[in-house]
Amino acid sequence: MTRVTFTILEEQRALLQQSIFRDESEYAALLLCGRSRSRDAWTSEEEERIVAREIIEVPESAFIKRSPVGLTWSTAPFYQAVKRAEPQNFAVAVIHSHPAGYLRFSSADDIADKETFEIAFNRLESDRPHLSLIMTPDGRLAGRAYGPNLKPRPVDMIRVMGCRWRFTYPEVNTETARPAFDRQVRAFGQQSTLDLSRLRIGVVGCGGTGSAVAALLARIGVRHLALFDTDFIDETNLNRLHYSTRTDANLRRLKVDVLGEAIAAIGLPISVARIPHHVEDIEARDALKSCDVVFGCTDDHLGRNVLNRLAHFYFIPIIDLGLLIDPRSDGGYDAFDGRVTVVQPGSPCQVCRGLIKSDIMLGEGLRRKDPAVYEQRRRAGYVADAADPSPVVVTFTTEVATMAVNELFQRLNVFRGANGAASERVRRFDEVKEADLLPSGKSRPGCKLCDRRRYDGRGDMDPFLDTAS
Numbered sequence: 001m002t003r004v005t006f007t008i009l010e011e012q013r014a015l016l017q018q019s020i021f022r023d024e025s026e027y028a029a030l031l032l033c034g035r036s037r038s039r040d041a042w043t044s045e046e047e048e049r050i051v052a053r054e055i056i057e058v059p060e061s062a063f064i065k066r067s068p069v070g071l072t073w074s075t076a077p078f079y080q081a082v083k084r085a086e087p088q089n090f091a092v093a094v095i096h097s098h099p100a101g102y103l104r105f106s107s108a109d110d111i112a113d114k115e116t117f118e119i120a121f122n123r124l125e126s127d128r129p130h131l132s133l134i135m136t137p138d139g140r141l142a143g144r145a146y147g148p149n150l151k152p153r154p155v156d157m158i159r160v161m162g163c164r165w166r167f168t169y170p171e172v173n174t175e176t177a178r179p180a181f182d183r184q185v186r187a188f189g190q191q192s193t194l195d196l197s198r199l200r201i202g203v204v205g206c207g208g209t210g211s212a213v214a215a216l217l218a219r220i221g222v223r224h225l226a227l228f229d230t231d232f233i234d235e236t237n238l239n240r241l242h243y244s245t246r247t248d249a250n251l252r253r254l255k256v257d258v259l260g261e262a263i264a265a266i267g268l269p270i271s272v273a274r275i276p277h278h279v280e281d282i283e284a285r286d287a288l289k290s291c292d293v294v295f296g297c298t299d300d301h302l303g304r305n306v307l308n309r310l311a312h313f314y315f316i317p318i319i320d321l322g323l324l325i326d327p328r329s330d331g332g333y334d335a336f337d338g339r340v341t342v343v344q345p346g347s348p349c350q351v352c353r354g355l356i357k358s359d360i361m362l363g364e365g366l367r368r369k370d371p372a373v374y375e376q377r378r379r380a381g382y383v384a385d386a387a388d389p390s391p392v393v394v395t396f397t398t399e400v401a402t403m404a405v406n407e408l409f410q411r412l413n414v415f416r417g418a419n420g421a422a423s424e425r426v427r428r429f430d431e432v433k434e435a436d437l438l439p440s441g442k443s444r445p446g447c448k449l450c451d452r453r454r455y456d457g458r459g460d461m462d463p464f465l466d467t468a469s
Ligand SMILES: [Zn+2]
Pocket: 096, 097, 098, 105, 106, 109, 134
């Protein structure tokens, strides 16, 4: 059966709340939403992910009757929205307020929704689902999806993504965390451990930082983990790649296999999807799109660029990690930094932060697609030489990994307080001073991704992530 989920930014949710809580009577609004269809990397189930893109306010004059427990309105605004949605294959979500705080659909809602979506499916060629949502005064959401049979089904997960990441599910949560996580629950309470057991988390790049991130995620109770890496283990990895052994290097085993097996052997309930493909490859796409959160542990600009765009098109936040050790010839360091950056709409993107360079990306792309041409152009001096392997030490890759996974905890349970989210955190390892929070960078004026925000919630598009532009 297809799983239907919905993702909205906290800023959009707050705008909607303003729009539909005007007085003590119900009110409604509409949303145009991008779509994402993918095959789940863990269950092979199909997921229809509906991503909020544009809020359409409904004028007061469109309502025929509004009361604290009911709403009658003209079908015109909805019809207009459906007309706009169709050419782009967007989904439409209808949302109304329940001022009395009832987070369930009423029998009046059942009748109204059926009529509304009948209009949609009579008109539309596509049989893909649309949504009906309700919001209570405390800002909570509940939703259901309608297909052409007009039989509603609960939305399987609602993600509200802001400084805090909130995930809700329709069933009442009575599951208690297992004894293995008892000490963690004593520190953080039960909710974040339960969230971790539900989330689908990707780790892109399984080297020094990636193997540490994956090991930590497994230990804190993540049950759906996807590992992305095309590389094989060799001798130079043994000093920092957690779980790697001499035998793995001799056999040149895939990093995702070695790490995946070791994590499964811990014995906690976890399913690891091993993806031996680059995130740019079509073979990696379903797994990537089925993640709720992705850790970017890759130092190639091509891969980082895919993740940067994914964060905007699909509202999948990226926790990107970096370690920069730059020794001077006279001793000392020009840089000795660990960095954790959270990429999501509302913060500067990785291009504007200067962490993705288009010339390096072009060189990497050419080397992947056409090594012979790359080699020719490199000799002729048209593309940069591949950089020497950068300095790296396992204690620091592991420390950056810990910073990154702790940022995930912050987003789930706000242990540093409501204002404790860090969109970029840099730790200077060569200074005695403790962790520094840097000002979080700026969007370049005109950046389509993070300044003009042309792609927020766009979802599926051909070409994928509109990478031609
Ligand atoms: Zn209602």
